[in-house]
Amino acid sequence: MRGIFSKTEIGLLLALVVFLLSQFALPDWAIFIGTISLARGLVVLGLMILWRTGLISFGQALFFGTGGYTVGLLRINTGLSDIILLTVLAILSSGLLAYLLGLLISRYREIFFAMLCLAFSMMLYGLLVNNEKLGGTDGFNVFGLTIFGIPVQGETLQSVNFVWICVLACVLGIGVNRYLSSTMGNLSAAIRDNEIRVEYLGVSVKRTINVKFVIAGALAGAGGAVTTMAVGHVDPDAMVYWLVSGEFVFVTILAGTGNVAAPFLGSILFELLRTYAFQYLPLVWQLTMGGVLLITILFLPNGLWSLVQRTATKE
Amino acid sequence: MPAFFSTIIAIVIDGLVFASWIFIVAVGLSLIFGVMRILNVAHGSLYAFGAYVAASMVGWYFNADLPALGSLAVLLASAFIVGIPMGFLMERGLLRFMYGRDEVIMVLVTYATFLMLEDAIMLIWGTDAYFAFEPYAMLGNTEIENLVFSNYDLFLIGLAVGVAVLLWWGLNRTRIGKLLQAVIHDRELAQAFGINVTRVFTLTFILGAILGALGGAFTAPQISVTPGIGVEVIILAFAVVAIGGMGSIPGALVGAILVGVFRAAAVHLFPQVEIFIIYAVMAFVLTFCPQGLFGQVVARRI
Numbered sequence: 001m002r003g004i005f006s007k008t009e010i011g012l013l014l015a016l017v018v019f020l021l022s023q024f025a026l027p028d029w030a031i032f033i034g035t036i037s038l039a040r041g042l043v044v045l046g047l048m049i050l051w052r053t054g055l056i057s058f059g060q061a062l063f064f065g066t067g068g069y070t071v072g073l074l075r076i077n078t079g080l081s082d083i084i085l086l087t088v089l090a091i092l093s094s095g096l097l098a099y100l101l102g103l104l105i106s107r108y109r110e111i112f113f114a115m116l117c118l119a120f121s122m123m124l125y126g127l128l129v130n131n132e133k134l135g136g137t138d139g140f141n142v143f144g145l146t147i148f149g150i151p152v153q154g155e156t157l158q159s160v161n162f163v164w165i166c167v168l169a170c171v172l173g174i175g176v177n178r179y180l181s182s183t184m185g186n187l188s189a190a191i192r193d194n195e196i197r198v199e200y201l202g203v204s205v206k207r208t209i210n211v212k213f214v215i216a217g218a219l220a221g222a223g224g225a226v227t228t229m230a231v232g233h234v235d236p237d238a239m240v241y242w243l244v245s246g247e248f249v250f251v252t253i254l255a256g257t258g259n260v261a262a263p264f265l266g267s268i269l270f271e272l273l274r275t276y277a278f279q280y281l282p283l284v285w286q287l288t289m290g291g292v293l294l295i296t297i298l299f300l301p302n303g304l305w306s307l308v309q310r311t312a313t314k315e
Numbered sequence: 316m317p318a319f320f321s322t323i324i325a326i327v328i329d330g331l332v333f334a335s336w337i338f339i340v341a342v343g344l345s346l347i348f349g350v351m352r353i354l355n356v357a358h359g360s361l362y363a364f365g366a367y368v369a370a371s372m373v374g375w376y377f378n379a380d381l382p383a384l385g386s387l388a389v390l391l392a393s394a395f396i397v398g399i400p401m402g403f404l405m406e407r408g409l410l411r412f413m414y415g416r417d418e419v420i421m422v423l424v425t426y427a428t429f430l431m432l433e434d435a436i437m438l439i440w441g442t443d444a445y446f447a448f449e450p451y452a453m454l455g456n457t458e459i460e461n462l463v464f465s466n467y468d469l470f471l472i473g474l475a476v477g478v479a480v481l482l483w484w485g486l487n488r489t490r491i492g493k494l495l496q497a498v499i500h501d502r503e504l505a506q507a508f509g510i511n512v513t514r515v516f517t518l519t520f521i522l523g524a525i526l527g528a529l530g531g532a533f534t535a536p537q538i539s540v541t542p543g544i545g546v547e548v549i550i551l552a553f554a555v556v557a558i559g560g561m562g563s564i565p566g567a568l569v570g571a572i573l574v575g576v577f578r579a580a581a582v583h584l585f586p587q588v589e590i591f592i593i594y595a596v597m598a599f600v601l602t603f604c605p606q607g608l609f610g611q612v613v614a615r616r617i
Contacts, residue, residue: 126590290430
C-alpha cells in the first residue's frame with residue numbers, strides 16, 4: 001500500500017471505511033449533516049487549491065449553484081435520474097463554466113479576483129431570482145432520483161447520498177492530493193510568492209491558475225449536486241447568494257490549507273457548530289460563528305489544521 | 316412620443332434617487348478602502364445600525380410633538396450617534412490588531428464583525444419591523460410630466476450632492492484632507508514624511524462609519540427597517556465601489572450613477588433583469604478596466 005498511497009491518502013481511505021461503517025450507528029440527522037458537510041467540504045477543497053495560490057473567490061456559490069441547478073434542471077426536464085450520472089454532469093457543467101470564466105478571471109489577482117468572482121455569482125443569482133419558470137426565490141423541488149435504475153427516496157435516499165458523497169470525497173480528495181504534489185500543484189506557493197519569477201521559469205501563470213479555477217469550479221459543482229439531491233430542493237438564496245460564498249471562504253480559513261483532509265474536517269466542524277449554535281443559542285448563533293472566525297484568524301492564522309500539525313510534530 | 320419621454324424622465328430620476336442612496340453608503344466604503352486597504356463588510360451593519368437608530372429616534376421625536384421638519388436633523392444626528400462610537404470601537408478595538416495582514420483576511424475579519432453585529436441588532440431591536448415614515452410623508456410629492464415623485468427622494472439627491480461636495484472640499488481644501496490623500500497615494504512614504512498614519516486611519520474609519528450610518532439613517536423613512544437590510548446594501552455598495560475603482564471618491568459617484576441608471580432602466584423596461592444588470596455592469600467594467608473606472612494603477616513588483 002505504502003508505495004501506491006501516501007500517508008494522507010491512507011488516512012482518507014481509512015476515514016472512508018470509518019464513515020461508511022458509522023452509517024449503521026449514526027441517527028438520521030447526523031447522516032444528513034454528514035452528507036451536507038462533505039458536499040460543502042468539496043467546495044472548500046476547491047477554494048483551498050486557489051487559496052494556496054493566494055487567490056480567494058467570493059463567488060464560489062456560482063459553481064455550487066450551477067451544480068445544484070444542473071441536477072435540478074436535468075431532473076425536471078429530462079428522464080435522467082441516476083445520482084451518479086447527475087453528479088458527473090453537474091461536475092462537467094460547472095467545470096465548463098469555470099473554464100470559460102477562468103479565461104477572463106485568471107488575469108486578475110487579490111481583491112479584484114475575488115470581486116469579479118462575486119460579480120459573476122451575483123449575475124447568476126439575479127437571473128435565478130427573477131426567473132418565474134424556475135420558481136424565483138422559492139426555487140423548486142428535486143425528486144424521483146434513482147441509483148443503478150433503482151428508485152430511492154426517504155431514508156434510503158439519504159443513505160445512498162451519504163455513501164456516494166463519502167466515496168466521492170475520498171476519490172476527489174486523493175485526486176486533489178495527487179494534483180497538489182505534482183509539479184503544477186506545487187507551483188501554487190511559487191505563484192503566490194512571485195509570479196514573474198515563475199514566468200521566467202517558463203510556466204504560464206495564467207494557464208496554471210485557470211486549471212486551478214476549473215478544478216475548484218468542478219469540485220464546487222459536485223458539492224452543489226450532492227447537496228441538492230440530499231435536500232431535495234434548489235433555490236437561489238441557499239445555493240447562489242453571496243452569503244453562501246462567504247460561508248465557504250469562512251470554512252476555508254477556519255480549516256487551513258495544510259492538507260486535503262482539512263477542508264472536510266473544517267466543514268464538518270462548521271456544520272456541527274452551526275447546527276448546535278442554531279439549536280442552543282438561536283439568538284446569538286451568528287455572534288458565535290463570527291466570534292469563532294475572529295478567534296481563528298487571530299490565534300490560528302493557518303487554520304485548525306495547524307493544531308493537527310502541531311500535535312503530529314510533538315509525537 | 317410622450318410615453319417614451321416620460322419613461323426617460325422616470326428612468327433618469329429613479330436612477331438618480333437610487334444612485335444618491337447607494338453613493339452615500341459606497342463612498343464611505345471606498346474611502347476606507349482607499350486609505351486603509353480594508354474592504355469593510357461590516358459597513359452593511361453600520362448602515363443597518365444607522366437605520367435602526369434613526370427609526371427609533373424619529374419615533375421618539377414625533378411622540379414628543381416637536382416641529383416635523385426637525386426630524387431631518389434627527390436623521391442626521393443618528394448617523395453621528397452611530398458612526399462615531401462604532402467606528403472608533405471597531406478600528407481601535409479590533410482592526411488595528413490586524414494591520415499588515417492579507418487584504419483577503421481583512422475582508423474576513425470584517426465579515427466576522429458583520430455576522431456578530433447582525434445578531435447584536437436583533438438582540439437590541441428584536442425581529443419586528445420599525446417604521447419612520449413621518450419625514451417621508453411630511454415632504455409631500457412633486458409632479459413632473461404626469462409622473463409623481465416623492466420630495467423626500469428628490470431631497471436625497473440633494474443630500475448626496477452635499478456629501479460629495481463636502482468630501483471633495485474636505486479632501487482637497489483642508490489640511491487633514493491633504494494628509495489623507497498622501498496616505499491614499501503612498502502609505503509608507505506618507506509615514507516617512509511624519510504623517511501620523513495611525514491617527515489618519517482612525518479618523519478615516521470613523522468618517523467612513525458615519526457615512527455608512529448616514530446612508531442607513533436617511534433610508535429608514537423610505538423602508539420598513541427589518542433584520543437583514545445590511546446584507547443587500549453591502550453587496551450593492553461593493554458593486555458600486557468595484558465599478559468606480561476601489562478607493563476613488565469620484566469613482567464611487569460615477570459607479571453609483573451607472574448602477575442607479577442601469578437598474579432604473581431595467582426596472583422600467585426589463586424588470587426580470589433588475590439585479591442581473593447591476594452585476595453585469597460590474598463584470599463588464601472590470602473586464603475592460605480591472606481596477607475600475609477611476610482605480611489606481613499599481614506598478615508591478617518584481
